[in-house]
Amino acid sequence: MLDPRSEIYPTIEYRPIQPSDLEALEKIHLALFPIRYEREFFLNVVNGHGIVSWGAVDTSRSDDRRDEIIGFVTTRMIAAKDSEIEDLFRYNSSRKDLTLVYILTLGVVDSYRNLGIASSLVREVVKYAASISNCRGVYLHVISYNQPAISFYKKMLFKLVRRLPMFYYIRGQHYDSYLFVYYVNGGRSPCSPLEIVTSFVVDFRAFVKMLVAKFWSKEDHCNPRWTRCQESNTLLAPQSNKRIISGDNTRCHV
Numbered sequence: 001m002l003d004p005r006s007e008i009y010p011t012i013e014y015r016p017i018q019p020s021d022l023e024a025l026e027k028i029h030l031a032l033f034p035i036r037y038e039r040e041f042f043l044n045v046v047n048g049h050g051i052v053s054w055g056a057v058d059t060s061r062s063d064d065r066r067d068e069i070i071g072f073v074t075t076r077m078i079a080a081k082d083s084e085i086e087d088l089f090r091y092n093s094s095r096k097d098l099t100l101v102y103i104l105t106l107g108v109v110d111s112y113r114n115l116g117i118a119s120s121l122v123r124e125v126v127k128y129a130a131s132i133s134n135c136r137g138v139y140l141h142v143i144s145y146n147q148p149a150i151s152f153y154k155k156m157l158f159k160l161v162r163r164l165p166m167f168y169y170i171r172g173q174h175y176d177s178y179l180f181v182y183y184v185n186g187g188r189s190p191c192s193p194l195e196i197v198t199s200f201v202v203d204f205r206a207f208v209k210m211l212v213a214k215f216w217s218k219e220d221h222c223n224p225r226w227t228r229c230q231e232s233n234t235l236l237a238p239q240s241n242k243r244i245i246s247g248d249n250t251r252c253h254v
Helices: 019-032 039-047 086-092 117-130 147-155 193-222
Strands: 012-016 052-058 069-079 099-108 135-143 159-170 173-183 243-245
Touching: 012 117, 019 039, 019 069, 019 099, 052 117, 069 117, 099 117, 117 135, 135 147, 135 159, 147 159
Parallel strands: 099 135, 159 243
Antiparallel strands: 012 052, 052 069, 069 099, 135 173, 159 173
């Protein structure tokens, strides 16, 4: 690995993540994140099943690991109408096929930090999004206490457009989320009075829904309601649209 005290900078190249990266990708995620990701997630990443990703490699290494990834970013395409920021694009209601690129995970191993690798990976994502004519932005969630990530995305000119209360549920604790967007291909935040009012109304309605959901959650705690799965006769708890993260099962970018 790179010695941070060395004045010799490595030669970093960027390429799509491939099946041979599976072991290294799992290892880096385990080292960087306080949560475990499903094996299926990594298989989808390396095989490109619904996920577009880039890896950073140090080609200046003299050993046989010169093609081993030392940084990565994983993304997927989402229809704008299915995202939390669909209301920000309603001014262009004539387009029903608008899409967004969502950043799932981004990371660089510790010994390669502060070399601009994360910035370059994000720029690859932005360039990819801009190449898609009906894409209007790159967006992601950041957990509210992750100040380094918040500062990083602001430096990368992402717009902080929303705070989502109690978005994450991690090990029995609720955390808010900040939602950042980088607009491409003419995408933008609402700026006319009508657009701003529309956005406010949507946010207010979402807030009311959250309060109602919280109320019903308390009711359900006292009187649990279960849905029976007809095929397996398994009892299924009602699902929430929040991000619930356990120690062993998550795909959320935090």
